[in-house]
Amino acid sequence: MIINRRVQTLDEFTIQQMRDFPHATGELAGLLRDIGLSAKRINVEVNKAGLVDILGDAGTINVQGEDVKKLDIYANNQFMGVLKHGISCAGIASEELDDFIAFDDPVSNNSKYVCLFDPLDGSGNIDVNVSIGTIFSVYRRITALGTPATIDDFLQPGIKQIAAGYVVYGSSTMLVYATRRGVNGFTLDPSIGEFTMSHSNIQCPPTGRIYSVNHGNYFQYSKGVQQYIQRCQQKTKADGGPYTQRYIGSMVADVHRNLIKGGIFMYPSTIDKPKGKLRLLYECNPFAFIMEVAGGNATNGTKRILDVEPTELHQRSSFFVGSKNMMEELEECLNLDL
Ligand code: AHG
Ligand code: MN
Ligand code: MN
Numbered sequence: 001m002i003i004n005r006r007v008q009t010l011d012e013f014t015i016q017q018m019r020d021f022p023h024a025t026g027e028l029a030g031l032l033r034d035i036g037l038s039a040k041r042i043n044v045e046v047n048k049a050g051l052v053d054i055l056g057d058a059g060t061i062n063v064q065g066e067d068v069k070k071l072d073i074y075a076n077n078q079f080m081g082v083l084k085h086g087i088s089c090a091g092i093a094s095e096e097l098d099d100f101i102a103f104d105d106p107v108s109n110n111s112k113y114v115c116l117f118d119p120l121d122g123s124g125n126i127d128v129n130v131s132i133g134t135i136f137s138v139y140r141r142i143t144a145l146g147t148p149a150t151i152d153d154f155l156q157p158g159i160k161q162i163a164a165g166y167v168v169y170g171s172s173t174m175l176v177y178a179t180r181r182g183v184n185g186f187t188l189d190p191s192i193g194e195f196t197m198s199h200s201n202i203q204c205p206p207t208g209r210i211y212s213v214n215h216g217n218y219f220q221y222s223k224g225v226q227q228y229i230q231r232c233q234q235k236t237k238a239d240g241g242p243y244t245q246r247y248i249g250s251m252v253a254d255v256h257r258n259l260i261k262g263g264i265f266m267y268p269s270t271i272d273k274p275k276g277k278l279r280l281l282y283e284c285n286p287f288a289f290i291m292e293v294a295g296g297n298a299t300n301g302t303k304r305i306l307d308v309e310p311t312e313l314h315q316r317s318s319f320f321v322g323s324k325n326m327m328e329e330l331e332e333c334l335n336l337d338l
Pocket of ligand 2: 118120121122283
């Protein structure tokens with residue numbers, strides 16, 4: 001019998017990575033397997049969202065005062081259930097939970113990782129059949145093994161991430177994750193129900209031609225941000241242009257495209273949202289980590305995102321992430337705001 005070994009599944013890849021580290025316990029591989037399993041279950045529901053009574057508001061407001069869609073809750077429950085019953089996670093924090101949860105049983109208390117996630121990102125797009133996603137971030141806990149995870153395990157700066165990734169439920173479903181060793185993308189093969197390696201060692205092109213920002217907020221942005229947007233609009237062929245503007249409203253889909261093709265994604269603070277909209281711990285940090293490993297940069301406008309010391313779970317931040325050269329030009333413009 002000839003077995004096709006050319007296409008590696010996510011599990012095969014994470015296990016192969018472990019073989020390079022003789023002391024690895026396999027816990028991270030187990031955690032990624034659990035995240036992949038949750039994503040596959042969420043994918044099934046996302047795909048039939050137009051068919052069953054799963055659309056629309058769940059009728060509650062989450063901790064940040066936003067409408068909670070039914071799929072947000074479904075996705076959150078999937079992650080909670082799978083990670084709680086797995087053996088690789090001491091606790092979780094999520095956009096949909098007011099506070100973190102320490103799983104607090106003998107096995108979980110001995111797990112070395114905690115996980116933060118945005119179970120469904122871009123959920124405003126569910127009802128209109130536009131790509132949505134999931135974002136996750138993994139830290140090694142800093143409290144003692146054998147005890148329940150505490151808030152200190154979750155409030156670590158992004159630079160301490162062990163792994164970060166996202167799932168995009170799009171024209172195909174993809175899981176992309178980064179460790180310090182690289183960024184790799186896996187596309188769900190529906191015929192075998194497995195994520196299979198499709199994008200190995202992803203590098204973000206240093207210069208791109210795409211800028212992604214909500215133009216509707218233009219007059220609410222700082223002078224520096226406005227200046228950068230104008231520069232994007234003024235690019236000619238001679239200086240690598242013309243640029244193109246793309247903004248889906250699902251950060252996962254927007255940043256995924258820019259990671260692959262080269263580009264910049266911005267969600268600056270506005271007059272209405274002076275602290276920004278996106279959440280530092282489970283939206284900005286994971287993408288900052290992925291982008292840096294892929295050769296790009298991420299800032300909040302004054303500081304590298306990964307160096308920000310978080311003070312609360314649902315902390316917001318302005319966010320700029322993308323191709324290295326574009327980020328450098330952005331920073332020149334942001335100096336205007338200092
Ligand atoms: P979420 O669905 O988790 O609340 O996140 C939505 C986020 C992000 O994905 C997207 O880029 C941004 O909100 C869009 O916001 P605007 O509509 O204000 O541009
Ligand atoms: Mn989100
Ligand atoms: Mn969300």
